[in-house]
Amino acid sequence: MRRLMPLLATLLLLVGCAAGPAGSPKSERDLVLEQLGPMPTGEPLSDEEELGETTRVIELYWQSVVADFPDAVRPEVDIVEAVDASEREVPLADCLKNHGVVVPADQSAESWYPATEPEALAWFTCQASYPPRPNPPITDDQLGYLYDYLTLFVAPCLNKHGSNVPKPPSREDFITEWPNQMWYPEPTNVHGDDPKYAGILDACPLRPDGR
Template sequence: MAVGAALIILAALTACSGAGADEATPTPDATDAAAQIVSIPMPEFAPWPAGDPFTEADIEAARIAEADRDWAGVLMSYPDAVRPEVVFEAYVTDENRVDVMRACYEAAGLPIDEGRTGTDPDSPVDAIGTSTSTVEEAIAAYSCRVAHPNKRTSGPPNAEQLGWIHDYLTEYYGPCLEANGIEVPPAPPRAEFVANWPNQGWFPSVGDHPMAMDAEWDAALAEACVDPDTAIMTGLVDREDG
């Protein structure tokens, strides 16, 4: 939807605001709210910069560090938990992740949480998870994740990539969210954003918008306002590394 449509919607809402004080303003249902989502033109960005080299040693170090972070999360809920020895079996892939993790969670007696590609309950399952309520369950879930982790193939974004992210957020993504009535705090200077990453304290998001938990509205917004990860991974923007 063009930006002009947003102005039409805004004008309509302004006209309605003159109604009597005793009249309740109806809350739009999910379909109406999703239909009001607008997009804005995307500027022509420079190609996504190439990342720094990432060696096999870096990949292994990242796997171990992620396991440590995962266990730290367990300890936040269960400070007295004893960390188990978990054998790394294999990295999961996009093709086998759902099946591998489902099998591990089920073997551990954990409940299965499915994520689907759409709101239809018959949509294909594209994500799998679990929820835990005891220390035993938390340890079992941790063990599955550590035995079958995702493979990290690149390091954290370098300075050139962080500068590109700042440009994308300030010139397109943030303004697109604002066009849909989502409050975006003022951005820090580019150099400050780069220097303080990942503790830069600013990244535009839906936040506590009243429609944030509605799947239909969220999907419409994601299509209209493409986040930087999606833009990079789907080829919406060019990449220096091809």
Template structure:
């Protein structure tokens, strides 16, 4: 096969963006030692937000690329401007075209791209460049109350960790419930998805598909 057609679902819906942002927030607190108090869940109220800068987001995206392509060389990418979701489609299509790839963006579902065989790494680099040039604001509160914490722990223990394992992933070991609850409002907060993103065990391009098979949170907390 000379050409592979790849349909990438990259989380344009509000729900998917929200759930990915939770994992990003937690991954960033451990990936980035220079995080400010704005990015530290220990300082959050139940209505506070975690806000990452475009540079933070670039760092997390690049860690994901390095997990797949360890010899990749990170390009210097100047930020053109911060955009809205409404701006995304035409700018992304144009940028990817300039990088040598034709993509078609679908509203709320992602995009379709034609990737020549053997071009997975250049395609991933092109995605990184275009996302870095035109970042979108990313923010999400991560605080939970005690009742939600107990429910979340039970869901991780009884469902999510086994589901991720069945899908071929190796989530970090679940701590005791006491330790889990004590860490809920700190940068040591346990989250299986955040751990996979942080260690490179999960790529952003696979995140939405996996979340459909193994929802990140129980339905009661949606």
């Protein structure tokens, strides 16, 4: 079963560097973020650009359906609301429930993927009704900031927790080759279904915003 992987989720990099309680010692991550300063900002998408990107993503959802069910008939779906990626769980869950889909208790509505054609049509309807709100293209300055965060904090932190993070490319290559730079530090010693995985990500957030 093919699964549509929301690749652009990795690009949600709008950062707010939160300070710890007054008087508390700063963590290594706090010190790195303090050193880096605020995340560079980019130009917002125009309404036309946002609609175009949303339409493109909805088309990808449908292509995921027909890859598994070639004879499926595409339902007509109106966009109810484009939703920030971090806030899609509730509207997707409610929508699926309203379409008779029972998501297993050990899965989120956002990660659930259909096994039958009726489920696939419901899945597409809900994904298209509440598509992720697109973000502006990441800028070179933002990529440079991300590279610095990954190399100064994430990679060393993961190595301390038992991973063997490969040597990064140069900062210039990371920026110019994105998103095909072939390097992004992740835990290598545990898998996502290992209880230790979440603990490592809590200790070593892979993104500057802490998620």
